[in-house]
Amino acid sequence: MYIPQYHLKNIIKLLTPQKAIILYGPRRCGKTTLLKEVIKQFKDESLFVNGEDIVIQDFLSSQSIEKLKNFLGKSKILIIDEAQKIKNIGLNIKLILDNIEGVKLIASGSSSFDLAKNIGEPLTGRKFTLKLYPLAQLELKETETHAQTIALLENRLIYGSYPEVVINNDNNKNILYLKEIVNSYLYKDILELDGIRHSDKISRLLQCLAFQIGKEVSYTKLGTQLSMSKNTVDRYLDLLEKSFVIFKLSGFSRNLRKEITKNPRYYFYDLGIRNALINNFNPVFLRDDIGMLWENYIIVEMLKKQEYYQFFSNNFFWRTYDKKEIDLIEEKNGKLYGYEIKWSKQKIKSPDEWKETYKNSEYNVINKENYLEFII
DSSP states (O other): OOOOOTHHHHHHHHOOTTOEEEEEOOTTSSHHHHHHHHHHHTTTTEEEEETTSHHHHHHHTOOOHHHHHHHHTTOSEEEEETGGGSTTHHHHHHHHHHHSTTOEEEEEESOHHHHHHHHTTTTTTTEEEEEOOSOOHHHHTTTSOHHHHHHHHHHHHHHOOOHHHHHOOOHHHHHHHHHHHHHHTTTHHHHHHSOOOOOHHHHHHHHHHHTOTTSOOOHHHHHHHHTOOHHHHHHHHHHHHHTTSEEEEEEOOSSOTTBOOSSOEEEESOHHHHHHHTTOOOOGGGOSOHHHHHHHHHHHHHHHHHHHTTOOEEEEEEEBTTSOEEEEEEEETTEEEEEEEOSSOOOOOOOHHHHHHSTTOEEEEEOTTTTHHHHO
16 A cells, blocks of 8 residues: 655656755655655656665766766666665766766665765755655545544554554554664664664663653753763764654744753654653553653644645744743744644643744644644
């Protein structure tokens, strides 16, 4: 079963001669599936290769224009999966784009820090960058009714939205699958590419973050708790962000001296991974962390919406020292949108300081009764 991925439209729209599309995303989120759907649109024009193949690595790391031309042959679209495995891939993509007329190119990778390091500078002005997430609700709405969406919400909070999990109706198998990702794939890029020998400290760090969703994180306190230096914590968090396990929001401040901006908040790209890390797949009615799950779910779905609809937004949280706060601030087209995220339906007024300080802003409360209008 294929669930239509929204970026298929964006890739087809952006596919341009002498330009590369760089597709980033976590392992197992459907990058290869998406690229194979692109091939179906251009059957006779495209060449699909995998960067893990040593023969492909030899050709695409050659820096020989003639060798690259011979490799591409008559194909007008080159699609490279797992591009981060190829040495000097950025320079070789540049040679292809500069010397083979009419060629279009797509490269995907699961490890943004390595792929960006190899691709960024050589392809300045020659690339479009797209990020792929686990399935978004705006994609799933194409294959399910409104009633099914509502019925499946709690499953999404517990087991997440990886394609394999969404397609599979057996939650016991989903638990095994998520644990396999955590044990076999989650740290693979970091361990391979940054010289870290053991993942136990990274795992303990993530477990700590799993219990702090929606709260400011102190690197110093985490370091003390985990017997690491502050700099090591900072480095590990950066690597986990760049390998698409977690992402952070910074505090928003423009005018008030009492606005908090020092420590960020961290969220998980997928809640199934978060729950696998702490080994908690209990149903919603048995959980005391439903507020964390709900806040994480809404914020990551908002990020997916921004990415897939190509909205250019900055995202923050807002909090003052006297504990007035807003969970998500979206800065878009010069305007501020505040979102308070609550599992239960309740009336909440915008904080007076927010209304007085940011007079042209909007404020909304997102709950399980109205959430779909915000995320799709």
